[in-house]
Amino acid sequence: MQITGQLALTVVMGLFLVVIAAWLAQIEDWRSYTPIGSGGATGESGYVSKEKPAGISRWLTTVDHKDIGLLYGAYGVIAFVVGGLMIMLMRIELLDPEMTLLSNSFYNSLLTSHGITMLFLFGTPIIAAFANYLVPLLIGADDMAFPRINAIAFWLLPPGALLIWAGFFPLGDIVPAQTAWTLYTPLSAGVGGGSQANAGVDLMILGLHLTGVSATMGSINFIATILTERGEKVTWANLDIFSWTILTQSGLILFAFPLLGSALIMLLLDRNLGTTFFAIEAGGTMLWQHLFWFFGHPEVYILVLPPMGIVSYVLPRFSGRRLFGFKFVVYSTLAIGVLSYGVWAHHMFATGMDPRLRASFMAVSLAIAIPSAVKTFNWITTMWNGRVRLTTPMLFCVGFISNFILGGVTGVFLASIPVDLVLHDTYYVVGHFHYIVMGAIAFAGFAGLYYWFPMFTGRMYQRRLGKIHFWTWMIGSNITFFAMIVLGYGGMPRRYATYLPQFATFHQVATLGAVLMFIGGLVWTYNFVVSWLEGPKVQDGDPWNLREDGMYTNEWQWFENKQETALADGGDEEEAVTDGGTTEAEAEAEAED
Amino acid sequence: MDEQPGLSDQYRRASPWPLFVALGIPIAEVGILFDVFAVAVAGLLLFCGSVTGMLRESGYAETPWRPLGAFAILLFVVGGTLAFTDVNLVTRGYAIITAGGLLAAAGIGGELFVPKREAV
Ligand code: HEM
Numbered sequence: 001m002q003i004t005g006q007l008a009l010t011v012v013m014g015l016f017l018v019v020i021a022a023w024l025a026q027i028e029d030w031r032s033y034t035p036i037g038s039g040g041a042t043g044e045s046g047y048v049s050k051e052k053p054a055g056i057s058r059w060l061t062t063v064d065h066k067d068i069g070l071l072y073g074a075y076g077v078i079a080f081v082v083g084g085l086m087i088m089l090m091r092i093e094l095l096d097p098e099m100t101l102l103s104n105s106f107y108n109s110l111l112t113s114h115g116i117t118m119l120f121l122f123g124t125p126i127i128a129a130f131a132n133y134l135v136p137l138l139i140g141a142d143d144m145a146f147p148r149i150n151a152i153a154f155w156l157l158p159p160g161a162l163l164i165w166a167g168f169f170p171l172g173d174i175v176p177a178q179t180a181w182t183l184y185t186p187l188s189a190g191v192g193g194g195s196q197a198n199a200g201v202d203l204m205i206l207g208l209h210l211t212g213v214s215a216t217m218g219s220i221n222f223i224a225t226i227l228t229e230r231g232e233k234v235t236w237a238n239l240d241i242f243s244w245t246i247l248t249q250s251g252l253i254l255f256a257f258p259l260l261g262s263a264l265i266m267l268l269l270d271r272n273l274g275t276t277f278f279a280i281e282a283g284g285t286m287l288w289q290h291l292f293w294f295f296g297h298p299e300v301y302i303l304v305l306p307p308m309g310i311v312s313y314v315l316p317r318f319s320g321r322r323l324f325g326f327k328f329v330v331y332s333t334l335a336i337g338v339l340s341y342g343v344w345a346h347h348m349f350a351t352g353m354d355p356r357l358r359a360s361f362m363a364v365s366l367a368i369a370i371p372s373a374v375k376t377f378n379w380i381t382t383m384w385n386g387r388v389r390l391t392t393p394m395l396f397c398v399g400f401i402s403n404f405i406l407g408g409v410t411g412v413f414l415a416s417i418p419v420d421l422v423l424h425d426t427y428y429v430v431g432h433f434h435y436i437v438m439g440a441i442a443f444a445g446f447a448g449l450y451y452w453f454p455m456f457t458g459r460m461y462q463r464r465l466g467k468i469h470f471w472t473w474m475i476g477s478n479i480t481f482f483a484m485i486v487l488g489y490g491g492m493p494r495r496y497a498t499y500l501p502q503f504a505t506f507h508q509v510a511t512l513g514a515v516l517m518f519i520g521g522l523v524w525t526y527n528f529v530v531s532w533l534e535g536p537k538v539q540d541g542d543p544w545n546l547r548e549d550g551m552y553t554n555e556w557q558w559f560e561n562k563q564e565t566a567l568a569d570g571g572d573e574e575e576a577v578t579d580g581g582t583t584e585a586e587a588e589a590e591a592e593d
Numbered sequence: 594m595d596e597q598p599g600l601s602d603q604y605r606r607a608s609p610w611p612l613f614v615a616l617g618i619p620i621a622e623v624g625i626l627f628d629v630f631a632v633a634v635a636g637l638l639l640f641c642g643s644v645t646g647m648l649r650e651s652g653y654a655e656t657p658w659r660p661l662g663a664f665a666i667l668l669f670v671v672g673g674t675l676a677f678t679d680v681n682l683v684t685r686g687y688a689i690i691t692a693g694g695l696l697a698a699a700g701i702g703g704e705l706f707v708p709k710r711e712a713v
């Protein structure tokens with residue numbers, strides 16, 4: 001029995017490899033090898049568009065930074081929808097303390113997956129989407145420094161997602177993890193009576209590990225690109241703010257993610273191979289927490305810095321003024337980057353650590369609010385007396401600032417030890433970080449998606465639907481997350497599938513806000529899908545009329561050139577179009593209009 | 594970029610290898626962690642083979658045979674450490690050694706029997 005199983009598996013894997021080899025052999029036909037010296041950005045000497053594969057193969061084999069950016073974007077958006085549907089189920093479960101829509105353990109599983117999905121499968125990838133598409137355009141590079149590594153980094157993500165969600169698929173007796181995203185030991189080491197020794201947890205950890213490898217590869221690529229591939233006219237003095245935040249973020253990733261990867265491997269070894277890194281007698285309960293949060297806090301800044309960059313970049317375009325105090329925004333970014341490594345233990349104030357140590361972490365945590373505030377004031381002053389145009393991306397930027405202030409101020413409260421000892425592990429913390437991750441990071445992401453939508457798709461979205469989306473989200477997120485803050489003050493602990501009757505009202509309010517956001521999400525999906533397919537074509541390279549204010553930038557210049565090129569040599573491009581996939585076809589059609 | 598508008602749209606770049614490098618890693622990881630022999634071997638072959646393909650494509654290696662040999666040696670060392678030392682993960686070690694053996698066979702076979710092509 002055992003032997004036949006092994007045999008069957010061997011045959012399956014063998015066939016799998018043969019199929020891949022066959023596909024590769026076929027691919028070789030359309031490719032003409034030109035050894036490309038450095039493995040670096042080329043193009044001129046590569047192969048021409050005639051040899052680019054058609055249809056799905058194009059997306060599977062692309063190493064073009066814009067294609068990869070779109071892939072990251074699609075991936076991030078899908079993950080966002082999955083994570084959002086998960087939380088809708090949970091919010092319905094929380095409508096009433098007696099509700100039995102979900103079992104308690106399934107609630108825990110959704111909770112775990114929601115957090116990991118949003119942070120690792122939506123947050124990091126959606127940032128990488130913007131960075132991949134835009135950074136080379138902004139700094140005048142032909143492509144990323146290592147285009148193939150760029151593609152590897154992306155392709156690690158889909159298997160990562162499948163592993164992270166593996167427990168939800170009907171795979172024998174694998175059950176989804178219930179460890180929460182923080183994976184605290186000894187629970188996550190498989191100790192105790194629950195299902196935590198199940199392979200579902202191992203698969204999730206492996207998936208997490210993969211996404212970490214992906215982020216690290218991406219960050220090395222961005223650092224190399226920004227340091228070495230800048231165009232002649234792009235100096236450190238005039239490097240744009242978004243690239244600055246990507247550079248800083250990449251630096252943070254470089255130190256944070258390998259540490260997470262190592263800690264995850266230690267955990268896997270503890271779980272499967274009998275090591276004792278995190279056993280009570282050895283590392284104890286605190287070792288994991290220190291390792292995790294030394295990664296975990298920088299991670300939150302990894303997620304917030306580039307969205308801050310997007311806001312710093314987009315906001316001035318609709319204020320008719322340059323970013324106020326550009327230099328100080330850059331300095332603040334760098335300061336946050338450095339300081340973010342000195343605050344991790346503010347997540348552990350309640351663990352009984354040495355009070356003197358604790359106080360030092362409190363001091364640094366309060367200090368990190370200063371550069372954050374500098375940025376906030378700079379954004380506000382940028383709008384001050386400006387010619388503000390409340391387009392959808394601008395609304396999302398303003399919403400970002402508003403929500404970031406609420407999230408930041410609640411963070412400062414939590415950074416104060418006596419306050420934290422009361423509020424730790426309550427809904428207040430959930431409110432705090434959702435103001436930031438949803439209210440700020442996701443809002444900035446959507447500001448970017450709306451702002452560059454004409455460039456990504458060549459079409460315009462429906463403005464009115466965009467505004468409806470914004471207002472449902474702005475109101476919805478503030479209803480939900482403010483209710484959470486109140487629940488936290490009332491002492492409602494986080495991560496429970498049920499609660500005492502006195503918390504019912506505010507839980508219902510929170511669900512109401514979530515429903516509002518859900519509706520907004522439907523509007524957004526409809527708007528983006530329909531506009532992408534049949535929205536009005538963008539006619540010139542300046543859909544936002546940036547030239548009027550002298551705010552025109554490189555990436556739109558590129559877009560304009562692209563449109564003009566499509567016009568100019570549209571004729572000889574016939575062939576590229578027939579097997580070239582949608583983008584050219586669209587550009588082409590546009591040119592003929 | 595400014596001087597050659599739309600350049601990267603006219604000369605797109607594509608490579609079939611990254612996808613398979615990325616697939617090889619999780620397959621090998623799952624196989625080794627859960628001690629599933631065939632999966633571990635297949636994952637390692639896929640990973641090492643695709644990296645080799647990429648090295649050749651980008652001109653770092655003229656033929657795939659030497660990189661395959663290098664990977665084989667690496668896998669022998671790692672597999673040997675797992676199988677024959679105090680680490681004592683015998684079956685996992687053998688899986689890695691097997692993958693190394695197959696790569697070595699391909700590498701040596703290629704070096705000896707495949708006629709040298711014109712450098713492309
Ligand atoms: C303005 C500076 C900030 C300060 C001073 C701050 C402070 C804190 C503190 C003290 C906690 C721990 C609360 C507890 O568990 O008792 C916390 C939790 C958290 N913060 Fe912040 N925060 C700040 C900004 C941010 C940002 C920018 C993000 C996200 C991008 C963020 C995301 C989180 C998350 C995810 C948690 C919860 C972690 C968990 O236990 O699951 N915070 N914050």
Ligand SMILES: [Cu+2]
Nearest residue numbers: 297344346347
């Ligand atoms: Cu923190």
